[in-house]
Structure formats: structure tokens, C-alpha cells
Amino acid sequence: MGKVILNISMSLDGFIAGPRIRDEEPMGDAGEKLHDWMFKGNTEGEANEFLAEFFENTGAYIMGKRTFELGLKPWGENPPFHAPCFVLTAEPGETIIKQGGTSYNFVTDGIERALERAREAAGTKDVIVMGGAGAAQQYLNAGLLDEIYIHLAHVLLGDGTRLFDRLTIQPADLEAIAVAAKPGVTHLKFRMKDYM
Amino acid sequence: MGKVILNISMSLDGFIAGPRIRDEEPMGDAGEKLHDWMFKGNTEGEANEFLAEFFENTGAYIMGKRTFELGLKPWGENPPFHAPCFVLTAEPGETIIKQGGTSYNFVTDGIERALERAREAAGTKDVIVMGGAGAAQQYLNAGLLDEIYIHLAHVLLGDGTRLFDRLTIQPADLEAIAVAAKPGVTHLKFRMKDYM
Numbered sequence: 001m002g003k004v005i006l007n008i009s010m011s012l013d014g015f016i017a018g019p020r021i022r023d024e025e026p027m028g029d030a031g032e033k034l035h036d037w038m039f040k041g042n043t044e045g046e047a048n049e050f051l052a053e054f055f056e057n058t059g060a061y062i063m064g065k066r067t068f069e070l071g072l073k074p075w076g077e078n079p080p081f082h083a084p085c086f087v088l089t090a091e092p093g094e095t096i097i098k099q100g101g102t103s104y105n106f107v108t109d110g111i112e113r114a115l116e117r118a119r120e121a122a123g124t125k126d127v128i129v130m131g132g133a134g135a136a137q138q139y140l141n142a143g144l145l146d147e148i149y150i151h152l153a154h155v156l157l158g159d160g161t162r163l164f165d166r167l168t169i170q171p172a173d174l175e176a177i178a179v180a181a182k183p184g185v186t187h188l189k190f191r192m193k194d195y196m
Numbered sequence: 197m198g199k200v201i202l203n204i205s206m207s208l209d210g211f212i213a214g215p216r217i218r219d220e221e222p223m224g225d226a227g228e229k230l231h232d233w234m235f236k237g238n239t240e241g242e243a244n245e246f247l248a249e250f251f252e253n254t255g256a257y258i259m260g261k262r263t264f265e266l267g268l269k270p271w272g273e274n275p276p277f278h279a280p281c282f283v284l285t286a287e288p289g290e291t292i293i294k295q296g297g298t299s300y301n302f303v304t305d306g307i308e309r310a311l312e313r314a315r316e317a318a319g320t321k322d323v324i325v326m327g328g329a330g331a332a333q334q335y336l337n338a339g340l341l342d343e344i345y346i347h348l349a350h351v352l353l354g355d356g357t358r359l360f361d362r363l364t365i366q367p368a369d370l371e372a373i374a375v376a377a378k379p380g381v382t383h384l385k386f387r388m389k390d391y392m
Contacts, residue, residue, distance in 0.1 A: 014210040152384075155367065155368065156365060158364070173351050176382070184369075
């Protein structure tokens, strides 16, 4: 069985999006800075290698409804996931099939059921919790995460959507699996331990 | 002239102290986890070397009133600073002289005046803004910091005092000077740029 991993870019001041998220600016004001590291200071080869490894090990994705709605258009007809995505939502919907193996499946019966379905789809590969903040917090608070990967963007946004907010967990030590400094970002991989 | 540096330990979820700060628990509940890295997984030599370098380059310290009040007793009669400390406060007070070169000087006329006095005392050495969060935020928002050193403790506290809160700055890219992974902590040193 694969792992359940929260994988997300966050600013040094703790934001995963800037303020005023809207269709035209799905990452909020200045929120695109959080992803600059994917494009700046890396050769195309390095960036591709990093992303290839990420996508290769992943068998399914979980995301919140808002993340899905904001991403649907930019991700396009052949989304980068090439795997089933499970969307946490209150409203049932028909599964949307895209090219290259990506599907958007709507789950209305809670985060645990969504994880069950994602695990089933992922087989031996990992399940990635992509966000938004609400989805991340629910999985963290429910003790369902095995690992947390934070791409700490070397930027202060000053305002926006906080990743680590409304937490109900007990103080927890994290075990660093990997720390890698790259231009514009520090990649931090942690294993959860002493957790819940 | 030395630099003005915010230097502070912060949890992955952005807290510089746990909840319920009080005299008996000056770092709040579980807040001592933020400083575990100073003692765990380091040889005594490594820890001493790290701290020695920190104290050596520093000519003066700035801190908030609450930080001073909570620290006064634990820092003892021969505090680790060996330099003048400037305490931001609303109430004037007599300078307190401790052993080994540490003095606590109370500044009632604002953060800029406190910095002026600290710079004067520091000469060519650096001025360290130690916190708490209020002091850090005021210096950050006023554009007075040259560098930010975050000792990112590999821990989730879940609740407490946030460092990066109530910011009024524009989104700002940071230039990484150094990233060092150590047991229990990632040391991040940033130079401020495109700031204010």
C-alpha cells in the first residue's frame, strides 16, 4: 500500500495562496510566486525530472471542491495527473473523464471514504492530498497523513490562505526525510510520528 | 555598520511559542520543542559553535517587553548576550546592569529610536531583533530588517503565537543566503530584497 502525502507549496509566512482568489487569479494576488521555483533557476531538465518523479509515484489525488473548480480550466484537456482525482464536495456529480488517464470523481460522503476510494485506485502507489487548505487541515486533523512535503517558497506573501490553521492536533515532532535547497525554494519532506 | 537581523525559532506551522504563555512556561505549552534542536542530535561542541558564532557577531539586541519579562529570570545574572539589550516598552525604567556586559535598556520612544540606540551600541556588529512576535512584526512592517534567520523546528505545535501575522508588507521575494539541515531543524537565512 502506498503512502498518504500532503504535498503543497507554501510561503515562508505560511500561505498556500495569496488574497482575493478568483477565476482570473486562481492563486490569489501574487500567489503565483509560490510556484516560481518550478520555472525559475532550474534548467528545464531539472524541473521536468522533479515533476516526473512526483507524478510517477502517485496513483491518485485528493482535492477540495474549490481547488478543483479553480484548476479545471488551467489543467486543460490532458491534465498533468494521469490518474484518478477525488474531489471532496457536498454535491454529487458525474465523473469527468479527461485525456491521458485523468478523471475527476466527486465524493460526497466524507474524507475517509474519499481516501478509501483513492487508495483503491492508487494500488501500491501513493495518494497525494493536493489541497486546498481545508482539505489539508481535515486530513491532518484526522490523523490520516503519513508524510508532509512542503515546498517552502522563498517569499513573503503577507496575506492569503494559511495552510496550518484551525488545527486540532496535539504538538507533534516530525521526522525529516529530506531537505533540499534549490533556487527560490527549500523542499522539505517529513514523516509524521508521535501524531494523534 | 552591521546588519539588522530577525533571528528566531519557528515551528513548521508558523508558531514561535505555544499557547498559554505564563511565567512557569515562558514558551507556552510544548513551546520548548522549538528549542529542542539546540540540545538534541548535536554534540555539545556543535551546539556551542553555533551559539558562539551567533553571539560573537552580535553587538546589540532588541526585544519586546513581554519577552524581556519572561526571559529576565531564566537568563539569570550572567545572561548569554554579553551586550546591550534594548527593550521596547511604554513604561520608562532604570537600565538594569547584569554581569558579563549585558544590560537591559528600556526604550519608550518607538522602534526606530530603539534601533538607532542599538546600532550605536553595536558599532560594526549586527543588531538582532529577538522577538516576540509583536516586535518582529513591527520591524518587518517598517522595512527595517536586512535579513531574516528562521530556525525552522521540525515540529507542529498546532496553536500558539504566530510569527508572520498582521503583516502590512507587499509580497516580497527573499534571497536565500544559507539553508542548512540539522537534526530537528532547518536553518534558513534570507536577505530581504524587493522589500517595501
